[in-house]
Amino acid sequence: MSDFRIRFLGTSSAVPTRERGLSCSVVQYGNEVAIFDCGEGSQRSAIAAGLSFSKDCSIFVTHMHGDHVVGLLGLMQTMSLYRRERPLYVFGPKGIVEFIKYNHEILGFGLTYEVRVSVVRSGVVFDGEHSKYRVRAERSLHSVLSYAYVFEEKDKPGRFDPRAALSLGVPEGPLWSRLQSGHAVRSPRTGRIVSPDQVLGRPRRGRRIGFSGDTRPTKKLASFFRGCDVLVFDSTYGDQNSVNAKENFHSTAREAAELAREANVKQLILTHFSARYKNVSALVRQARSVFPKTIAAKDQMVYDLSELS
């Protein structure tokens, strides 16, 4: 089982605190890295975590507010200082192209690699041929154009059944590998064609992680996140500030939990806490009263998915 984890690099809303940096969550999946939002300070947090700047990497920006995107500039510059060679893929709402283009011109950082920037729309936004995951986007509801994302491990072939293979006359060896990788083979004993579906269980559905970005809870998002293994959701406020949540187009911890329940996810992780909360345990309690499988993110926290089925 290869590595599959979420690493939280920044979990504060709007302004950083001593303990929490601005929004940034990283999915490490095998040798690939997917970054969701990149607030100021993300590169420093990544350096503290010992993350590599040279791996296959795509960055998904939920919306064009400074606290979610300014960290891109330093990260891109530092990747150059580390002599990155692979292209960097950046996805985000309208404005992302200009943001990178103008700042690249004005700040004149000479890039050692290609940056491929794409404006997203709802649907599949990333599905690299050699990549083992794809990312879907859906409109969320914030004060500006904003998107939520789902990181989706590609489906894996079903489990191989050695006894079925033997009974069909296919001996252990190279022919098993062919079958496991989805190719039909001819049985040396019977001379008949054996197809993969005769020896493989049902394809295993890829695991999924939802990232809400800044948003009100919506029916559309509950549907978008349905069946996610993990949901990382805006939890800017507690119950006592539910009015602020509405006014500022954010969610309370309780609203995040209600959506998690409706979407039937396995694990809810609260993040993007208002700087007013020195301690978020009350928010976690409020959420758990609705959806018990809730935890709070904190900077440098790692959530391991490799043990999930």
Place this chain on the structure above:
Amino acid sequence: MSDFRIRFLGTSSAVPTRERGLSCSVVQYGNEVAIFDCGEGSQRSAIAAGLSFSKDCSIFVTHMHGDHVVGLLGLMQTMSLYRRERPLYVFGPKGIVEFIKYNHEILGFGLTYEVRVSVVRSGVVFDGEHSKYRVRAERSLHSVLSYAYVFEEKDKPGRFDPRAALSLGVPEGPLWSRLQSGHAVRSPRTGRIVSPDQVLGRPRRGRRIGFSGDTRPTKKLASFFRGCDVLVFDSTYGDQNSVNAKENFHSTAREAAELAREANVKQLILTHFSARYKNVSALVRQARSVFPKTIAAKDQMVYDLSELS
């Protein structure tokens, strides 16, 4: 004596480390704040230091490299979240206007205060009518257009001599205050005019702090910094990397010390260390062999000038 101190918010070169953020030095002078460079993470460092975001504040950018200027965006946004009302003055080389204009448009942060941005040239760049300091700029020598700055406390009137006042027939009381603030008064005893220069010593020269930004050492800078009380100088490299210093238009600690000696400053503070140095004590030793009054900056270090004459 009012507060007069330098607070180092970021002391790393190019990339941040666990211990050092990107370039930012703050002069706190009474109720005024002058910020020299504003690399990514400056606002978080300022928050950790408990600095106010509402005071009279001017920001001086040495050059338009991301690691010296990107932090402006988050700082400006956070000042708005804190409902700043006073105008913010920003000074920097060509590009500073566009940098703020484009990012303000793309990131759409609604400012609660006015931002007055000026492109600097050599000479006095800031001399506010109600401000107790001025700032001069001079061209430095980096890979892009760059400036060094001197923060200059305005000259203060000479010390008041009570005995001289009494002997000229001016009794203690309101008339002394008038004389101390530079106004002539009439002696109630002699009926004669007493002028301030009869009772005040020579005007006291304001204290000065030089900030080099990223630069090679130059004759012009040695002249510009002549007689500074404190000089904060580029010390990216140690002796063993003097070739890198030349190639990348930076200085070694030793070169900083040679310039400090030539400029006859009182105190040299090394900063902007390459991330390769986990420990900068060797650099300090190299500098002290040339200029003994040398110390190394570190993040959150405070250098107090209020005790200097």
